Amino acid sequence: MNKWYSTAPKGADPIVLSSRIRLARNLASLPFPGRMSREQQTDLVARVRECVSAWHAESFTEYNETTPANTLAALAESHLISPDFAGASHIRAAFISGDESVSLMVCEEDHLRLQLLGQGLCLTELYAKADRLDDDLGGRLHFAFDEQLGFLTHCPTNLGCGLRASVMLHLPALAQSGGLRRISENAAKMGIALRGFFGEGSDPAGALYQISNQASLGLSEGEILQRVTEVVEHLLREEMRLRRELLRADEGALSDRVWRAHGLLSSARRMSTAEAMRLLSDIRLGISLSLLPEEADLPLFGLLREIMPAVIDPQGKMTPTERDTARADLLRKTFSRKE
């Protein structure tokens, strides 16, 4: 089955990679997962399994405490489950749709963590779908809700709508210019956080950033989505302006940089995750500025997950060098046929 990220539509946004909606929900009748008995956890998983099996529009795969650790690690690297959930040992389950756009974790920090993923800027569409699934689950399971505090959650920071809306952006020009700091400070005043997606600090791998709301109490779902979207749109304008400036300043240097990235990706025999991410970032920048020919079927976001260690080596049997070799092989196959 095609995954939601496996093909990039022609004319896809050069900066926005993906959008994500996450809802946290708990049942009124049970203690939160940390204080549940094994029987209660088993029972809850069974009740949710029944709900999910009634969602006929899509087929879901269940992963649980019997799933091999490396499979769970790969799901965590693909952001379909949380690292905490992958590493836990209690009774729990994750239901993931065939195209990986919907994931429902049971007995994570909260009873339910529903996540929807999609390409480009699509928060409104994703929320509309999350809202429908939430209505269905809520109708069967009866969620803990308080008029003043909203949906009740394990951590008080998730109260209110229990909603986190995130957008993943590729911001190489802004990162290079040092302009992100000021934007990040201004966004924080609106309750919006900007952080590196892979690794923290001033230079996150692949220049990928995540924009998300910090709180969801006191704002409606629509207002949260709008605020995140406003910050994203501001970042898009700034990034495009700076990219054009980079091009004007020294097109030759930029062209050399992106073609070098192409050269390495299509020829190298060993490659670390960090290097691959940096080079894929350059390729994406090059395509957006027409320095490289646009390849409509080059799914860069899909590639980003395919080069992750546990995705490359789902059995967990390779040495780091073998993984670097497998990664280089995969990338070479993708890039050398593009000539």
Add this chain to the structure above:
Amino acid sequence: MLCENCGKNAATYHFTQNINGHETAHHLCAQCAAKAGSSDLSDLFGSFFFGAPSLRRAAVCESCGMTYAELSRSGKVGCAACYTAFAGELRPTLQRLYGNARHTGKVPADASQDLRRRRRLSEAKRELSEAIAAQEFERAAALRDEIRALDAENQ
């Protein structure tokens, strides 16, 4: 000034956090600031929780058995009923996070009729003032009728 998180090192990192228009000043040492920067802010709020007054050290949530000591250590509650059981203890944390904000988002479909009616009433009142400001008098009249009806049902 000492770091408000660990209480051991000198605070060298000062920032103001604004959530829903409610500003809070924070003062952290380099280590705690790095920790805050490297993880979800919620972890830090957990440790901020220690600042809440320990009104009832021995208090326990009857529903899940969570004690106040556990709550102040983790900053996270044990069950939905904890929000009622520890309402007083949680208030400073909630104030710091949200000011006086109330939930204005979705109401679950199975919430009580009363609650849904009250929510619709406050929405209708807001829509009414918008309609008047926009001089949409027909819409305003319809909303006024709806508000009257909802008020009567709430009596």
